Amino acid sequence: MAGNSQRRGRRVTTKSSAQKGSGGKNRGSLAGRGRTLPADERPWHKGYSGTEKLPQRTAWKQEKERRAAAEEGRAPKIGKPGTKDTTWGAGSATGKGGRGAGAAKVPTRGAGGRGAGGRTPTRSGPRVAPGRRSNPARDTPELLVGRNPVLESLRAQVPATALYVAQGIDIDDRVNESVRTAADRGIAIMEISRAELDRMTGGVLHQGIGLQVPPFAYEPFEDLVTASLEQTAPLLVALDGVTDPRNLGAVIRSAAAFGAQGIFVPERRAAGITATAWRTSAGAAARVPVSQVTNLTRSLKACQQAGFMVVGLDADGETDLYDLEIAVGPLVVVVGSEGRGLSRLAGETCDLRVSIPMVSEVESLNASVAAAVTLAEVARRRAAAR
The missing domain is CATH 3.30.1330.30 (Ribosomal protein L30/S12)
Known part of the structure; x- marks a missing residue:
């Protein structure tokens, strides 16, 4: 055979010809449906007057619903025939914006999806706020x-x-x-x-x-404050946006070493007690209660109402750490985050802003180191006041 007709993969069938017509088999599907009914003649439309004769299919659906309701011993899910409050089958709506018999045929998606006409069906199961997904890692x-x-x-x-x-x-x-x-x-x-x-x-x-x-059991904030006030020298530590669990663990270790009765941290945008924090604390997290609060500023104000003085660590603070005379009373030490320090609201809530004097020109101290230095000075002052 001439040419390359013997090559592998050659075409062995002819090209497909034009598709054949229906041959009259589906001729009925091409027939017209008649005139479009005006609104007052459509039983499924809100403008239906209620005086026209029901279409045959609609009347059949209503009769079917009545028979089913009679067999089950319940009221039918339709109104009186020929009235505007008629509902067309189970699952459809009536009144303004309602749907007719065809609405029950339109399938809807699952929970959270949209049905016919852009309407949202009833949601099943618990609702989850946008952006607030469950975190199985915490459990x-x-x-x-x-x-x-x-x-x-x-x-x-x-x-x-x-x-x-x-x-x-x-x-x-x-x-x-x-x-x-x-x-x-x-x-x-x-x-x-x-x-x-x-x-x-x-x-x-x-x-x-x-x-x-198991997951760490946080102490309720109210119990943390109450238990601290029962001590002779109440002392709490608040962490404002510390995100490194190693810094959290180091602060817990310093708090246990210098006599603090507890620590509270924000629930969001802050480190929690993880395995890394446990390890860095060298087991101190088992002895120092830790609480998670929803709003740190509100919690600081609650401590002030309970009788605490709130001091924040700030490199530009107006009070020198070595001049902190209120350290002998009920005290809350607020430690800022690793990068930005104290937040604006937390800084405005503090009674005093305390700076740590340094000999050399160092930009700032690590959050856990600053907390350790401050707690050591507080412990020294309290020991001298006894």
């Missing part, structure tokens, strides 16, 4: 790692579900006590490979041991 168990954090948590009777110990690690007194305490409390002890523990912790330094605990 998942945390894995505390590090020998000191694990031991301190077990000593503080922190609820735990399992203790993971890597194979082949150097056993010291902290590991022995952790295993013994977990066994006494009935906590499952699981020996796993170091590679598996690395995978579970995401590569975080774990020192060969990890404790699985």
Whole structure:
């Protein structure tokens, strides 16, 4: 055969010809539907006068609904025939903007979708505000790692579900006590490979041991303030937008070291108690109550009404830390975020803005370091006043 007709993939069939007509089979579908009815003659329209004879299909649907209602012993979901308040089958609407029999045929989407005419159907299930999605990560168990954090948590009777110990690690007194305490409390002890523990912790330094605990239980803010006022020297720490959990853990550790009775942080745009914060606190988070508040400024004002003096750490503060004479009374120390420091509203709420004197020209201190320096000075003044 001439040419390249023997090539692989050649066309073996002819091109398709023009499509054939219906041949009269669907001729009825091309017929006209007659004149368009005016509004006052359409039973499904709000302008229906109610005097015209119902179309055959509409009358049949109403009769079908009446029979079904009679068999089920209920009232039919239609009005009186020939009136303007007639509803056309279950699931349709009446009155202004209502739909006729054809409306029940239009399928609607699921919850949150739109049906015919752009109307939103009834939503089923819980509503979620725009931009406020649930965060399942907050409800998942945390894995505390590090020998000191694990031991301190077990000593503080922190609820735990399992203790993971890597194979082949150097056993010291902290590991022995952790295993013994977990066994006494009935906590499952699981020996796993170091590679598996690395995978579970995401590569975080774990020192060969990890404790699985449920989500952190935050203290109610009112209970935090009340318990602090019961002490001889009430002292609280507020964090204004600290987003690094390591800074949060370091502040908790300093608060425990210098006698603070609690810490409160905002719920949004701020770090919470995670495994990283647990580890950085070296177990102090098990001894210092932490509260989450919805509005930090409102909480600071509540502390002022309860008798606290509120001081904020600010590099441009008008009061020197070493001149803070009110440190011996009920005090709230507000620590700003890592980058911008105190927010405007929090700074305006503070009774005093305190600056830390520094010898050399350093732009600012880390949030956790500034908190530690301030708490140490407060503890020194209170010890001297005794």
